[in-house]
Amino acid sequence: MSEINIAVIGAGVIGKRHMQEIANSDRCRLAAIADPSPEADHEAATLGVALYKDYRKLLDTERLDAVIVCTPNSTHVDVGMACIDRGIPVLIEKPISDDLATALALAEAARAARVPVLVGHHRRHNPMVRAAKKVISEGRIGKLVVANIMCLVYKPDVYFAVPWRRRTGGGPILINMIHEIDLIRHLCGEIASVQAVSSSGTRGHEVEDSAACTLELENGTVANISLSDVAATPWSWDTAAGEDRELFDYRPVPTHFFAGTNGALSLPDRTLWSYDGEKGRHRPIHDERIPIEEENVYANQLRHFIDVVSGVAEPLIDAHDAAQTLAATLAVMEAARTGRKVHVSADNRFRTGEAIA
Ligand SMILES: NC(=O)c1ccc[n+]([C@@H]2O[C@H](COP(=O)([O-])OP(=O)(O)OC[C@H]3O[C@@H](n4cnc5c(N)ncnc54)[C@H](O)[C@@H]3O)[C@@H](O)[C@H]2O)c1
Structure with missing residues (x-):
């Protein structure tokens, strides 16, 4: 063509x-x-x-x-x-x-x-994500057990001059956390259930300004995401990964942590931690950097x-895959709203489960 x-x-x-x-x-x-x-x-x-x-x-x-x-x-x-x-x-x-x-x-x-x-x-078009997927799927950190992700940014008041960003459906769960949920699905596996809390207590908008969620994956991995758009930190993909250095400051600090039974990987710094021989917290753990060529995502x-x-x-x-990411993200909103665990099933539906004691 x-x-x-x-x-x-x-x-x-x-x-x-x-x-x-x-x-x-x-x-x-x-x-x-x-x-x-x-x-x-x-x-x-x-x-x-x-x-x-x-x-x-x-x-x-x-x-x-x-x-x-x-x-x-x-x-x-x-x-x-x-x-x-x-x-x-x-x-x-x-x-x-x-x-x-x-x-x-x-x-x-x-x-x-x-x-x-x-x-x-x-x-998904980032070479760093491709490299992380290879590391995790090749078992270089063993069985993935926990993922810990920070998405903590400060959005200035002018950002909220646009009305849709203050209204339900325009908040940081659907705008920002959805990227983290897609990354977790892509790197770690499908999401089975969600527990969450959210708060609009700092900005007082209709939408949340902060949230935290714990996801249970079908393969047994547990993932945590901390989210805020009123937190003055460098700890977010936007600032740390350097995908858009015209729009955002660039500070390549680690913000995404993937812990396995044989080692660990942090992003976007791409540090791979592992033991030589016998593993255990009493033993020295070594770090190396996964090399990549930077690309314009x-x-x-x-x-x-x-x-x-x-x-x-x-x-x-595609649209179906993105609908699965959306389903898990909406499940976070539902879990935060109801205070209940929400199950996400393979056919994209979610349902509110048992109350959390
Ligand atoms: N992939 C990413 O990293 C990324 C980054 C930012 C935004 N987004 C997404 O992109 C979308 C837009 O976000 P934004 O920050 O650019 O918003 P924005 O408010 O800056 O821009 C939206 C534009 O759409 C226009 N618009 C509204 N209704 C329209 C219509 N019916 N027909 C044509 N134009 C219309 C508005 O006038 C405005 O110029 C959102 O869904 C957001 O989630 C994605």
Whole structure:
């Protein structure tokens, strides 16, 4: 396929990032933008592309090979469905939806129409994640027993000037923790049940500002995630992994810890801990660094999307897979709301289980 025509729907923070990658690629071009906000006028004029206030008009007017959806969470399914209805392959930003039933409906519509859907869980395109998956799956740390993850950031007040980020469905569980849950599913295994607490006590918004959850995986691994968007720390993937150094400060401190029966791995510093011979806390434990070549994760994601659109690759994370990540993430919200353990079953449904004594 020659240069492919991509439209971006939603020209906010992440939409601009995708447009930057499209501009840097010689395999695609930005065909047009859809966004009803006045700020998008300036963006489109600067880039010299057509701007549509209504995304349906864009889809019905432009000759498009692909679309990237970067609108607020609650609109992802409507926009994604409009692309699928027209047979246009689509990259939908995460979360695929803010609701499981519509996410599953979209996954089914994509399957029935044979339209590829890639979901923007961009960490799966990170070489560091590929290296960690290899270390864990090859058994280099033995049987994985515990994962401990920190996602502790401070979002300035201006971030919350956008109303959808203050309302249910726009909070850090669905915006940030979902990345951690997808990473756990990808690196550690499927999630069987969830217990959680959340608090909105610091900011006082409708959405939570902090949460903690414990996940039990089908393979018996236990995973903990600590989350806050009102915590002034460097302990988050955004700051430590350096995926977007224009948007976030870069401090490569360890934030993700994977503990196995024979050793341990921390990310993003990629330190692998292991014993020589006999293991035990009385014995010296050694560290080594897993080497990788740094790569632009968003460029990798775009290249992969172009391969998907061109029919030479299957989506690394499709709508059905992303719905499973969403199911586990919504289960965290449900567990925090009810104070009960929530079971996540393989068919993407979750149910509230027994009360925690
Ligand atoms: N993968 C990542 O790391 C990552 C990072 C940031 C955001 N996101 C996701 O991207 C989405 C957008 O987040 P953001 O931070 O860029 O938000 P944002 O508020 O900065 O941008 C959203 C844009 O969508 C526009 N919009 C709203 N309704 C629209 C519609 N019906 N048609 C067209 N445009 C519409 C808004 O005017 C705005 O410009 C969210 O779902 C978020 O979870 C993903």
